[in-house]
Amino acid sequence: MSRALRRTSLWVLLLVAALPLAPQSGAAQSAPPVTLVKAGRLLDPRTGNVLAPAAVLIEGDKIKQVGSPSQIQVSAGARVIELGTATVLPGLIDGHTHLFLDIVVPPEAEMQRRLNPLFAPGQLLAIVESPTKRAFIGAQSAREDLESGITTVRNLGHSGIDGDTELRDAINMGHIPGPRILASGRKLITRGSYLQNLNPALADAILQQEFLLIDGADRARESVRQNVFQSVDVIKVTADENLTVAELRAVVEEAHRQHLKVAVHAADTVSIQTAIDAGADSIEHGNEATVEQLRQMRTKGIFFDLTPTFYDDFYLKIAQPSIVISPAYLAARASSAARNRQRYDQLVERVLKSGVKVSTGSDMCWFWPGKTRGEASVTVFINLQKAGMPALDVLRAVTVNAAEMLGWSDRIGTIEPGKFADLVAVAGDPIADLSELERMRFVMKDGRVVRNDYAAR
Numbered sequence: 001m002s003r004a005l006r007r008t009s010l011w012v013l014l015l016v017a018a019l020p021l022a023p024q025s026g027a028a029q030s031a032p033p034v035t036l037v038k039a040g041r042l043l044d045p046r047t048g049n050v051l052a053p054a055a056v057l058i059e060g061d062k063i064k065q066v067g068s069p070s071q072i073q074v075s076a077g078a079r080v081i082e083l084g085t086a087t088v089l090p091g092l093i094d095g096h097t098h099l100f101l102d103i104v105v106p107p108e109a110e111m112q113r114r115l116n117p118l119f120a121p122g123q124l125l126a127i128v129e130s131p132t133k134r135a136f137i138g139a140q141s142a143r144e145d146l147e148s149g150i151t152t153v154r155n156l157g158h159s160g161i162d163g164d165t166e167l168r169d170a171i172n173m174g175h176i177p178g179p180r181i182l183a184s185g186r187k188l189i190t191r192g193s194y195l196q197n198l199n200p201a202l203a204d205a206i207l208q209q210e211f212l213l214i215d216g217a218d219r220a221r222e223s224v225r226q227n228v229f230q231s232v233d234v235i236k237v238t239a240d241e242n243l244t245v246a247e248l249r250a251v252v253e254e255a256h257r258q259h260l261k262v263a264v265h266a267a268d269t270v271s272i273q274t275a276i277d278a279g280a281d282s283i284e285h286g287n288e289a290t291v292e293q294l295r296q297m298r299t300k301g302i303f304f305d306l307t308p309t310f311y312d313d314f315y316l317k318i319a320q321p322s323i324v325i326s327p328a329y330l331a332a333r334a335s336s337a338a339r340n341r342q343r344y345d346q347l348v349e350r351v352l353k354s355g356v357k358v359s360t361g362s363d364m365c366w367f368w369p370g371k372t373r374g375e376a377s378v379t380v381f382i383n384l385q386k387a388g389m390p391a392l393d394v395l396r397a398v399t400v401n402a403a404e405m406l407g408w409s410d411r412i413g414t415i416e417p418g419k420f421a422d423l424v425a426v427a428g429d430p431i432a433d434l435s436e437l438e439r440m441r442f443v444m445k446d447g448r449v450v451r452n453d454y455a456a457r
Contacts, residue, residue: 096361
C-alpha cells in the first residue's frame with residue numbers, strides 16, 4: 001500500500017471513529033431523568049396562593065406536575081429532593097443587567113475631574129482592555145447570578161460586540177454555568193451619550209467596540225441589522241435629548257420586523273416621551289415618569305422596568321469599603337441620597353396607582369466589596385419594597401411580570417407544567433420578609449441542581 005493511500009485510510013478511520021453511533025433498530029431510547037422536589041410551601045407569585053405541603057415533578061428540563069406530595073406518583077429510581085419546610089418559588093429574572101462590567105468606584109479626586117465620573121472611567125477601561133479578560137468577568141458574573149437564584153437575565157448592553165451572545169450560547173451548550181440569557185449585543189446610542197472627550201484619532205474605533213451609533217433613520221435601521229447579524233434576542237437603545245422620535249421609531253419598526261423587542265433607556269421626561277411615541281416595548285429606569293406618561297404606557301402596553309439600584313445611597317455602600325471619602329463629600333452625598341430616596345418613593349407610588357405593567361432589573365455593573373454579583377443584584381430587587389412596593393408585587397416583578405416582558409411567559413416565570421424547571425427556595429416566607437431572597441438555600445435551573453444547602457443536613 002502506498003504512503004498516500006495509507007494516509008487516506010487513516011483519515012477515514014479517524015472520521016468514522018468520531019461519528020456518533022447510530023441507535024440499533026428497536027433499541028429503547030433513554031428516558032429523561034425524573035426528579036421530585038418536595039417542600040413545605042410553594043408560592044405562586046401570580047395569585048399569591050401558597051400550596052402546603054408541595055411537590056414538583058420534573059422530567060428532564062421541564063416541569064411535568066405540581067401538587068401535594070400525596071397527589072404525585074413517581075416511578076422507582078426517581079430522584080427525590082427533600083427541602084423540608086422551605087418555600088419554593090420560580091427562578092428569579094433580572095430584567096436589566098450588565099454582566100460584562102464590574103466597575104470599581106474611582107477616588108473622590110477622580111470623580112471631580114470628569115463628566116459621568118462614576119461610570120465612564122470604568123466603562124472605558126473595560127472597552128480598551130483585553131476582550132478575553134472581559135469574557136472571563138462576564139462568565140463569573142453569570143455564575144454568581146445563578147448561584148443567587150437568578151435563572152434568567154436580560155443583558156442590556158456593555159458587553160462588546162458579541163460578548164453576551166457568545167456567553168449565552170456557551171451556557172446553552174453546557175460549557176459553563178449561568179442563567180438563561182437574552183442578549184442585546186451592542187447598545188444603540190447617539191454620539192456623546194456615554195463617553196466624551198476621546199482622542200479624535202481613536203474615538204470611532206473605541207465607540208464601535210461597544211456601541212452602534214444612530215444618526216438618522218436609515219442608520220438606525222442599519223444598526224438594528226448589524227445586531228441581528230450577531231443573533232441578538234433584544235435591541236437596547238439609549239434615548240437622550242439628541243434622539244428623535246423618527247429615529248427611534250425606525251429602530252422599533254426594524255426590530256419588530258425581525259421579531260425582536262426594543263428596550264429603551266429613558267430617565268428624563270423628554271426621553272420617556274420619545275420612547276412612548278416611538279412604540280418601545282419597555283422603558284428602562286424612567287425615573288421622571290409623570291402620571292400622564294404612565295397612563296400612556298399602560299394604554300399602549302409598554303412595560304416599565306424599574307431599576308432601584310441607587311436607592312438608599314448605593315454609592316456609599318460600594319465606595320466606603322474601598323476608598324477614602326472626605327467629610328464634606330460624605331455630607332453632600334447624604335443630603336443628595338435623602339432627596340433621591342424621596343423622589344423614588346414618589347415614583348413607586350405613581351407607578352402602583354397607574355396600573356402600568358411593572359418588572360424590575362438590577363442594572364448591576366458595579367464591584368460591591370463583600371458581595372458576589374448575584375448577591376448584589378438581589379439586594380437591588382429588595383430596594384423596591386423599601387420604596388413602598390408590597391413584597392408580593394416585587395416578587396411578581398422578578399418572576400411572572402418579567403417573563404411577560406421578555407415574551408417568555410410560556411417558558412418561565414411560574415411553576416407550571418410544561419415550563420422550564422427553574423426553581424429556587426428560601427427557608428422562610430418571602431412575603432413576610434422579602435430579605436429571604438438574599439439567603440437563597442436552593443437553586444435549580446433546567447431541572448439541574450445548582451445549589452442545595454439542604455443536602456448537607
